[in-house]
Amino acid sequence: MPNQPIKLRSLLPHALGAWLALAFTVLSIVLTLLLVTALEHKATEQVREQIGQALAELAKQSSNRLERGMFERYREVRLLAQRRDLRPDMPLAERRRALDQVQASYGYYGWVGMAGMDGKVQVAAKGLLEGMDVSARPWFHNALNGIYADNVHDAVLLAKILPKQAEPWRFVDVAFPFLDANGKPLGVMGAHLSWQWARDVQRSVMAGVTAHRKADALVVDDSRYVLLGPADLLGKQIAQRSLQKARDSKDGGFAVEQWPDGRSYLVGYARGQGYGEYPGLGWTVLVRQDLDTAYAPVRRLREYGLAAGVVLAALFSIGGIAIARRITRPLGELAASARRIRRGETVPIAVGSGSYEEVQSLAATLNGLVADLVNRRRDLEQLNATLEERVEQRTRELEDALVTVRASEQRIAAIIEAAQDAFVGVDLRGNICDWNSRAGQMFGWSRDEAIGHPVAGLLVPPRFASSVDKAIDMFKLTGRSDFLERHFERMVVNRRGVEFPVEVTAGLAGRGDSAFFSVFIRDISERKKVERMKSEFVSTVSHELRTPLTSIRASLAMLADGTAGELPDDVRGLVDISCESCERLVRLVNDVLDIQKIESGRMEFHLREQALLPLAEHALEAMQGYARQQGVALRADFATDAATLLANVDGDRITQVLTNLLSNAAKFSPRGEQVVLRLDAYGDRARIAVEDHGCGMPADFMDRVFQPFAQADGADSRQKGGTGLGLSICKSIVEQHGGTIRFTTAEGAGTTFMVELPLAQA
Structure with missing residues (x-):
């Protein structure tokens, strides 16, 4: 037969003693792993803190050495610029000899020289670059502008003159202007400090550490370019989090982070702050060590702990087997008694006198359970006799419920169908x-x-x-x-x-x-047809009314102006009444036509960007005559910046809104009161407000104030007349402009209508 796969269950122990032995073994292994893990975690934290502090201290020492070295060169070049024996009126040979001595005194000077204001080198150590024009070099014009130290750069003019070396020549420039007796600059004293100086500083600080801890040191400028460090990073820009931390911390510190090579490092950092009068160039020193190397002692500690755990697990397993046999002996006796009951014996379960309390309690419980099972078997036989009757009863109840549901469905279907x-x-x-x-x-x-x-x-x-x-x-x-x-x-x-x-x-x-x-x-086809016929009828009647009304209004105006001759006083009174009634009828027809255009979507708007102040002034001027008839004064209250408020509007329609609001305010204001027109900015909107001091609106009218033909039921409103279309038209015009219209009112305290329109710049 082919080999059958071994099931995992067959490999597990079957006896309680074996399970207890396995539990002791597993428990010892788990405890060992937990202990090793806890020790490893604590040791890792301590190692990281110790090595991190050491790396941070190395970074700080390197940064201090670099800043002090630059300070010495900074001070030395400034003093050179003040020496009398290097002034332009001294012999050229003496000046060159003095510069040769300076270069010989400090071997890291790649070039030392003086250039005149025209940018040409007058004198230099060993005569290098004399007569060359260096006016385009950053160190020359920076020195004249008060910047006396420049960052690391590759050699340009000196690259072809200086001896060849394994690495390209790179310099840090330090330069100061030299002045005449009156403090006027005569030229620039410049020195090119070889960047090999920084590499030697790094080696001196990191001596012994690099080999022992396998650590790298980097110098990074303020633009995050690596000036000094491993060959694969030299000259590249990096974006490590430790650089930002170095900028935020004056005392330096350390961090764990991943680098572009995909490996994680423990990094100590310190940022140069300058030294003395030397302001510093923003160099940051990073000293990094690979985490695998840093945590090697922790790994060895874990290996020792695991080995000790294996030995302890073996010892616990041997002891566990002996203890398990002692613990499970009473349970074995209990199991033997249970097997006798299974074979049909009715004897009670008995346990030895030396058994555990738990085993004795279990035996008593099993004895009670056996008696209970006998009773339940008797009850089950009685239940089977009545089971068929119960099933039949439940079936009848379900059938009745189904009939009820079907009847409900039929009723709902009949209602929907009808x-x-x-x-x-x-x-x-x-x-x-x-x-x-x-x-x-x-x-x-x-x-x-x-x-x-x-x-x-x-x-x-x-x-x-x-x-x-x-x-x-x-x-x-x-x-x-x-x-x-x-x-x-x-x-x-x-x-x-x-x-x-x-x-x-x-x-x-x-x-x-x-x-x-x-x-x-x-x-609703028929309803729409009726509404369309109504709209067409209203439009036709309104247009037909306009023609005779125009003639009537012109004729009455001629009579009122005396064109047809002087009229008696009683006739003139009748003519004035007729003129007012005709004007009212014309406004009614115009309002009806506007409502019809709004409802049919045929009202045209000619929008353009324009100032709102002239529109408000024009509306105010147009309503002055009507306000005088009502015994009301119109007053403007415009904000100081009202002339700058521009909006994309139809000027005629906005004027229509304002005249409508002003006429309503004048109509409902008591004689002798004022109506105020305001214009100001409200966020990204222009707000126009018309305030009156009338009787206000009743509370039950506020919800329908903008509905067509809506009028308050008060006696005052009836006396004032009107169609109730004006505010509805105003609301439609304002909303077509993307604005809003609202009001505040209180009975007996007047009403204020506010129109808000989007500003053109918004």
Whole structure:
């Protein structure tokens, strides 16, 4: 037979003693691992702290050595620039000899020389570059501008003159202007300090540490370029977190971080702060050590701990086997008694007198359990005798409940079928799941033809189909929708492809996966036709009224102006009354036409960016005559920056809004009071406010103040007259401009209307 795979269960122990021995062994191993892990964690923290502090101290020492070295060269070059024997009026040979001595006294000077104000080298140690133009070099013009030390750079002019070496020549420039007796600069004293100086400083500080700890030292400039360090990083820009920490800390520190080579390092850092009068060049010294090398002692400690754990586990296993046998002996006796009961013996379970309390308690419990099982067997036999009768009773109850559910379904179906509106059920996938006969009459599809088809593809015009699918998807995603439990109008299409308007009411029925949208649809084609006829009738009548009204108004104006001759006083009074009534009728016709244009969407707006102040002033001037008739004074209260407020508006329409608000305010203000027109900025909007001191609005009128033909029922409102169209027109015009109109009022304290329009710059 082929080899059968060994099951893991067959390898596990079966006896309790073996399990206890295994538990002792596993417990000892786990304890050893936990102990080693805890020691390793603590040792790792201590090693990291110790090595990190040491690396930080090395970085700080290197940084201090570099800053002190630069300070000495900084001071030395400044003193050279002040020496009398190097002044331009001294012999050239003596000056060159003095510079040769300076270069010989400090071997890291690659070049020392003096250049005149024209940028040409006058004298230099060993005559190097004499006569060359160095005016374009940074160290020359920086020294004249008060910057006396420059960062590390490659040799340019000296690269071809100085002896060849393994690494390219690199310099740190230090330069000071030398002055005449009056403090006027005569030229620049410059010195090129070989960057080999910094490498020697690094070696002196890191001597012994590099070999023992395998640590690297880097010098990084203020732009994060590596000036000194490993060959693979030299001249490259790095973005280590330790550089930012060095900038934020004056005393340095250390960090653990990953480097571009993919390895993790323990990094000590210190940033140079200059020394004495030398301001520093922003060099940061990093001393890094690979984590594997740093944590090598910890790994050795873990290995020792694991070896000790293995030995302890072996000892615990041997002792565990002996203890397990002693512990499990009473349980074995208990198991033997249980096997006798299983074979049918009725003798009670007995245990030795030296057994544990737990074993004795278990024996007593088992004895009670056996007696209980005998009693339960007797009860079970009695229960079986009545089981069939109970099953039959439950079956009858379920059948009665099913009949009730079916009756409810039939009632709901009858109600839906008898509904005056079309009913369409739509599941959460957007497919039609229910359909009454009225829907078939409205759309021309039978129930069988409609069920299962997407509602967006069958009933919705193609241009709107995507919006229906998006609305259903949004409901499934958020559980909310703006089309539920409200009436809204939509365009639908029937089987013949004819589109017609309907009013839709949608709700959600059911729960979970069985939920669906119940949609009732009412054809409003006739209603829309009547509304269209009404609009056309109103528009036609208004236009027809305009023509005779224009003639009547012109004739009455001629009579009032005396064009037809002087009129008697009583006739003039009648003519004035007729003029006022004619003007009122013209305004009524214009308001009706504006409302009709707004409702039909045919009101035109000619928007352009313009100042709002002239519009406000024009409206105020236009209403002065009407205000005088009402015995009311109009006053402007414009902000100081009102002239700068620009908006993208139709000037005539905004003027119409303002004159309407001003006329209402003047109409409802007591004689002798003031109406104030304000214009100011409100955030990114312009705010225009019209404030009166009239009787205010009643509370029950506030909710319908902007509705067409809305008028307060107070006696004062009736006496003042009006059609109730003005504020509705104002609201529509303002909203077409992207603005808002609102009001504040209190009975007996006046009313303030506020119009807010978006500023052009916003």
